[in-house]
Amino acid sequence: MNRTGAKLKLLGFLGGFGLLMAAPIFVGAQLSPEAAEEQAFRLYQRINGQPPKLETLEAMRDDFLAGQVDRATFRAMNSPSLGFYRSTLKSMFNALSNPQRDETLPLNDFSATVVGIVRDNLPFNKILYGDIMYTGDDESMDFYTFRALPNNISRTYCGVNTNPADCVDIETITFEDGIFTIPNHGLIDGQRFRFLRVATQENFLGANNIAEVVNDNQIRMASNERGYFIGDFRSTLTISQQDVVDDEGVILLIHEFASLEPASKASRNPSLPLVRDNQSQNNINFAPGSPNNNFLNLQYRAFDEEGELVDFREDPKTIPLLNPAGAASRYQDNHHYQLIEWFMPQIWPSRLQRRTQTEVYAQVSTTERVSEADIMGLVTLREMAQHNFTAGTNRAAFQNIMSSFFCKNMSQVADSSAPDNRVRRDIARSPFSEYQNSCRGCHAGMDAMSGAFAYFDFDANNEYLNYSPSALVGAPNDNDNSGVSGPRKQYRAHTTYPPGHLPTDNSWQNPWTAGPNIVLGWNLPSSGQSLQSGVGARALGEVLAHTDAFGECMTRRSFERICGRPPTANELKELKEVSTDFRLGMPEYASEEADGVYNFKALFARITPMCWGRLP
Amino acid sequence: MKYRYKLFRLTPLCLFTVFGLVGCQLDSEFGGGGPHSPVETNELDPLSDESLAGTHQLTIKTLHQVVEAMDQRTGIRAFLPSETFDASNPRMTGTYTELRLQIQNALTSLPTSPQASASSPSHYLTIFHLAYIFCRVLNKNPEARARFYEGTPFAGALAGPTATFTPENRGILINHLLDRFWGVRSFKSESRLEAEADLDDLLQFVQAGTAQNDFNTRLVMRAVCTAALGSAPIVLQ
Numbered sequence: 147m148n149r150t151g152a153k154l155k156l157l158g159f160l161g162g163f164g165l166l167m168a169a170p171i172f173v174g175a176q177l178s179p180e181a182a183e184e185q186a187f188r189l190y191q192r193i194n195g196q197p198p199k200l201e202t203l204e205a206m207r208d209d210f211l212a213g214q215v216d217r218a219t220f221r222a223m224n225s226p227s228l229g230f231y232r233s234t235l236k237s238m239f240n241a242l243s244n245p246q247r248d249e250t251l252p253l254n255d256f257s258a259t260v261v262g263i264v265r266d267n268l269p270f271n272k273i274l275y276g277d278i279m280y281t282g283d284d285e286s287m288d289f290y291t292f293r294a295l296p297n298n299i300s301r302t303y304c305g306v307n308t309n310p311a312d313c314v315d316i317e318t319i320t321f322e323d324g325i326f327t328i329p330n331h332g333l334i335d336g337q338r339f340r341f342l343r344v345a346t347q348e349n350f351l352g353a354n355n356i357a358e359v360v361n362d363n364q365i366r367m368a369s370n371e372r373g374y375f376i377g378d379f380r381s382t383l384t385i386s387q388q389d390v391v392d393d394e395g396v397i398l399l400i401h402e403f404a405s406l407e408p409a410s411k412a413s414r415n416p417s418l419p420l421v422r423d424n425q426s427q428n429n430i431n432f433a434p435g436s437p438n439n440n441f442l443n444l445q446y447r448a449f450d451e452e453g454e455l456v457d458f459r460e461d462p463k464t465i466p467l468l469n470p471a472g473a474a475s476r477y478q479d480n481h482h483y484q485l486i487e488w489f490m491p492q493i494w495p496s497r498l499q500r501r502t503q504t505e506v507y508a509q510v511s512t513t514e515r516v517s518e519a520d521i522m523g524l525v526t527l528r529e530m531a532q533h534n535f536t537a538g539t540n541r542a543a544f545q546n547i548m549s550s551f552f553c554k555n556m557s558q559v560a561d562s563s564a565p566d567n568r569v570r571r572d573i574a575r576s577p578f579s580e581y582q583n584s585c586r587g588c589h590a591g592m593d594a595m596s597g598a599f600a601y602f603d604f605d606a607n608n609e610y611l612n613y614s615p616s617a618l619v620g621a622p623n624d625n626d627n628s629g630v631s632g633p634r635k636q637y638r639a640h641t642t643y644p645p646g647h648l649p650t651d652n653s654w655q656n657p658w659t660a661g662p663n664i665v666l667g668w669n670l671p672s673s674g675q676s677l678q679s680g681v682g683a684r685a686l687g688e689v690l691a692h693t694d695a696f697g698e699c700m701t702r703r704s705f706e707r708i709c710g711r712p713p714t715a716n717e718l719k720e721l722k723e724v725s726t727d728f729r730l731g732m733p734e735y736a737s738e739e740a741d742g743v744y745n746f747k748a749l750f751a752r753i754t755p756m757c758w759g760r761l762p
Numbered sequence: 763m764k765y766r767y768k769l770f771r772l773t774p775l776c777l778f779t780v781f782g783l784v785g786c787q788l789d790s791e792f793g794g795g796g797p798h799s800p801v802e803t804n805e806l807d808p809l810s811d812e813s814l815a816g817t818h819q820l821t822i823k824t825l826h827q828v829v830e831a832m833d834q835r836t837g838i839r840a841f842l843p844s845e846t847f848d849a850s851n852p853r854m855t856g857t858y859t860e861l862r863l864q865i866q867n868a869l870t871s872l873p874t875s876p877q878a879s880a881s882s883p884s885h886y887l888t889i890f891h892l893a894y895i896f897c898r899v900l901n902k903n904p905e906a907r908a909r910f911y912e913g914t915p916f917a918g919a920l921a922g923p924t925a926t927f928t929p930e931n932r933g934i935l936i937n938h939l940l941d942r943f944w945g946v947r948s949f950k951s952e953s954r955l956e957a958e959a960d961l962d963d964l965l966q967f968v969q970a971g972t973a974q975n976d977f978n979t980r981l982v983m984r985a986v987c988t989a990a991l992g993s994a995p996i997v998l999q
Contacts, residue, residue, distance in 0.1 A: 187945070191999040192818075195827030196834050197945055233827045249824070710819030715808040717815055757818040 177759065182210035186218060189758055192708065193222040193750075194229030215759035216751040220738050223747055231261045231495035238707050242550035243529045245542075253487040253494065254480040255279055256529035262498045269744040271696060271729075273523045274551060275687030279506060281467050282486045283499035467506065477506060477528055478610045503527070516613045519682035520601060520652060523691075526683060531611050535604040537631045539572065539638060544596040547690065552666070553699035559666075560587030564657035568594035571646035572639035591658050593647065598654040598686040600636050618650050654686050655679045667694025669729075694725065697744070701725040704749050709757035717756060724752050823999050828889055829865060831996050835943045836896045837910055865895065893992030894984075901984045914938050916983065922974030923982055927965060935983065936961045939990045961986055 177185065186206035190198040198206065202225060209218035223230045236257045241249035243256040251257070262280030263270060272278055359365055467482040486494045503526065507516045516526065524530055525543060534543035548554045562582060569589045575581045603612045617633030626637035636649040659668050659677050668677050669692040675685050690696060701721050705713050713721055732748040733741045740748040823831065832838075900910050911917040914934050920926055927935070936958050944957075968985045972978040 188818075188999060191823075191831075192821070195823055195999070196831040197995075200945075203945075229827075229830070233824060233830065237824050237826070250826075708818070710821040711814065711817075712807070712809050714812045714815045715810075716812055718808045757816060760816055 177210055179207065179211060183207040185758055186210050189215075189218060189754070190222045190225070192710075193219065193234055194225055194227055195233035196227060196229055198222070198225070210759055213759070215755040216735075219751040219754040220735075220740070220747065223750060224738075228493065228495045231265060232492075234707065235261050235264055238703070242703075243524070244533050245546060245549070251529075252480075253483040254529040255281075255483060255527040256524050258483050258486070258498055259524060259527060261495050262500055264746045265495060265498070266500065267739050267742060267745055267747065269742060270700065270746040270749075271691035271744045274525065274547070274691035274696065275684050276523045277502045277504050277518060277521045277684070278500065278523065279503050279527055280498040280500055281482060281506075282494075283497050286486065286490070286497050478608075480528055516611070517601075517615065517682065519684055520598075520613070522598075522683035522687040525687065526602075526611075528611065531602070532604050532606070532609070535599065535602040535611065536606045537635065539570070539596075539636060540599040540602055541592050541596045543599045543602075544592050551690070551699055552693075552695045553702055554695070556588045556592065559591065559658070559663055561591060561658065561661045561663055562587040563661050564590035564594075564663075566590040568597065568647045568655055568657075570636075571641070571643050571648060573643060573646060575643050575646075591656075591663070594655040594657050595686055596654070597649050598652055598680075598683040600649045600652045601633070602683075603631060603633050603635060606631070615652070622648065651681070652683070653679070653681045656686075656689060665695075667698075669693060692729075694729070697725040697729045698722060700746075701728055701749060701753070704746075705753050705756070708750060708753050720756065721753075724749070727752060821999055822885075823997060825885070825888060825892075827999075828997055829892060832892060832896045832991055835996065836900055836991070837942075838896055838899055838906065865892065889997055890988070890992045893988045893996075897984045897987035897991055900987060901980045907980075910942070911938065920976040920979045922976065923969040923972055923979050924974055926979045927969055927982065932962055932965055933958075935986065936965070936990075939987060943990050944995045957990075961990060964989055 183203065186203055186209070187198065190202065190206060202221065206218040206221050209215065209221065236253060237249040239260040240251045240254075240257045241247045243251070243254070259278060259280045260273065262268075263272060263276075263278070268276075268278075467477070486497065490497055503516065503521045504518050507521075520526065525534060525547060530546065534540065534546055536542075545556055548556060548559060552559075564587075566586050566589070569586065570593050573581070573585055573589050573593075600618060601613050601615045603614065604610075605612050612633060614633030618636060622634070622637035622640045626634045627639060627641050640646075640648065656668075656678050658664070658666065668689070670677060671688045671692045673688060675688045677689055680686060680689070698721070701724050702713070705717070705721055728744060728749045731741055731743045731745065732752060735741050735745070735748045735751060738747065738751075740751070899906050901907055908917045915926070915931050916935060916938075939961070940954065940957060965982060965986050969978070969982045972982070
């Protein structure tokens, strides 16, 4: 029995298992095949969240034995299970999207975009300035899902060509595997039918379904003009003693001969099929995982070319990101991403498609769309924007950037020697000593740089991002003074210190290129963007994204994820070199297509040997 | 004491014991913070103990990772129903729906903080409950049981506990569970033998004195399954 085995015998099975994973490791010892396999097993789980398949395990073991732990890491990251993206990356970066560091959030635009950038080997620092976002791919946006709450509202079924007002009650509508059982339905083959909302007579599904009669009591929705029919998420649904209703009214089944026009024809950009035609927003108010799980999930399903039902679980679909209807035509929620995760739980990372925020915001029917100059990677995506730009003065955005992407809280970067010409009017200067010692250090830099966010305001009530470049005109008035939200919130408390700075545009200054914060390592972006000043959030993001501190923070966070602990002082020195390689690119990983600058997978691979691959 | 381990039996209690040692370990190393939840006020402070250099630290999977591991290892595939979901079988439909709803409820009841020290009680109970949910499906649903226990005496009709759990069959059951849940090559032989002995003790303890019917046989199978599935190899990484 070898020494490790003896320990296990003494300590008990699982205790020993824990010891194997946690015991201090003497650097430099060679791994036995058995130990290499154990470490490969654990590393794969660390990266993917689940055990490996045997062939993967063996290949990783051989990598360990060959001293190529980085190759084993790539093998784990490239696993078809996609666990690296689905669990590790998603949770790691979910935590950075919110001040509470909650990594259990559902998939959202923030985490989906991180996953997409890493998957596609794009420069990772674009998360701070890229006009980029990932959504579901085009093919995943053909279906609609809506929430329907069971309710005891009268059941009504309408006969052929009847006025909806003349509908008669029925007791049950059973829907199973694509077939509606409706006693004495009266339909004949080829008849069109649709769903209506009783209260408004509004066309609910926006498409005419064509009935295929199975028998006197059963019909199948053979097709509609999109080739889909409505189906049940669970394939079997019995609606008994209750109707299917949405948040606003009762949904009924009705059929008729006449061809019906779609309820609405929303305009869309043909090059960006994010927005579906004739789709009511009421159809898509669906929140998987919400506290109210008393819902039934109905969903369109498709036929293939031969008329066979296509199982949506093999060809999953979800709703588009944007809704075309009226005021809701805003980037209003992240349900799109929740549905991607809900319907494509195993494969969603492979179904993400790169788009630009400019494209998406171009679909938003607000009068003032986010300018390209103010698009700042993850910072202006909805998930983080709600934390950055709700109420307040948008200083939170800068604070959150420092915390999430620089691993620094404001007290760590406070610099009372920085010029305070940009400290705003809402900061009291009296008593001066208190201002100088407690306020100026943070506000001198924070106020100067967060000027880039002056046009943003996240409407917490309606849950969308407002962008108002024309709002900051005219002298501030008394109403502005007490305002805490809205486009003129930059003027709040402006009477506190009237000589202070008054934001009137989205210009910013960076006072930290001199003084103690020079240690952040300011590197000139290739675009030539000035480090000292600029206009718009994108320009600021570009400057921040090229600092040494950004790379060091991402390196540090990756180390903790891979190694499960903070680095030691000596390891920190090594990590500084790793972060430099991260910034400049690692050509040795060209075979993995990970040799570009700021390649995140290369960063993981480079870090892993620092704490894996050695034994007592 | 930097690391605290203790011998324990492979019963549901082992889950708590495992987490107990993990929590103790994390607390001692990081002042209560979890491995990927650095303390914000001193985020860049390095560890003072250089003896830890070159090592990796035991961590706890996220709940989603735990579910996925259980999902994969049981073959239930709660997150990809098409593989086992048979719409023509109402029992399967009902079981699947129940499983999925319970998982959703478990996941939505999680604490928002990933820190091991902050999530201890509900985290541990949730993981154990998830193992129970999966094992309940495996042993309650005939189709799922037949699929999971294919090639063993437990795939078809079952007799009472005494008739079913002969010494030979106990070994078959336990080996089957360990092979499926932990993998055939993931652990040293000594560890495997200890686990087998623990599970056998549990099995005999649970079945003792129970009525001789197939319901109780499935209950015993569920208990052993839960103990194996809710244990460290599935939960830790």
